[in-house]
Amino acid sequence: MDAQQPARLVTLGQVVGVHGVRGAIKIISHTRPRTNIFSYRQWWLQRAAESWSRYELNGGQPQGKGLIAELNGVTDRDTARGLMGAAIAVDRSVLPPLPAREYYWCDLIGLAVYREDGSLIGQVRALEETGANDVLVVVTAAGSEQLIPYVPDHTVLAVDLESGRLTVDWPEETD
Structure with a gap:
């Protein structure tokens, strides 16, 4: 989880809940389509005014109307609950370039x-x-x-x- 934070992070979603007892988290994605958030393996999470922490995405999938993600090192419900409300960001350098006149x-x-x-x-x-x-x-x-x-x-x-x-x-x- 410790790594140097990139200079430019782009928020792509948020942790909104926990799923099960093995540390899976429920997330909201701002990507289009919403499952594109799973294309990025290195996530940076931040709760309120805390510093950003790096997590590796182990996997993710749609679940009903929501999305479920599993992060390396988050293996129980209590740890996952501690991430509730966290913003999910990625390093700007990993985002694909956009066509002319389109903007993030x-x-x-x-x-x-x-x-x-x-x-x-x-x-x-x-x-x-x-x-x-x-x-x-x-x-x-x-x-x-x-x-x-x-x-x-x-x-x-x-x-x-x-x-x-x-x-x-x-x-x-x-x-």
Whole structure:
């Protein structure tokens, strides 16, 4: 479990429960398809503000609507329970390159969001999957949240990772 943490980790899921008595964990995957998380053999787990710890994936499989994973060194229910709530990440260098104009969610979080006229809306705090399309969760300067559909070439007009800027076609909120 001890190893030097990579400089850039990308969160791909979360531990949400335990399965059985032999240390298997229930997880949520943010990969598409969801079973792609099992393609990465070295996982980094972090609970709350603790440091990241490295684990080797022994195996995983779909179980009903969820996913079950087995990690090297996690051999009993109590150890698995200690991982509940942990984020699951991998080293950025093992992720496949994306086609042009496609982005990993982690690259969009933190970008400043502007309207076409240059007015600042806020900053991307998170993305959510809704089924129809993904949604940007944008926190305004006033601290409120705006949900903006992530629809390239319609709502989302431009993404500039180098300048940390995302341009959208989105009206001003009125009260």
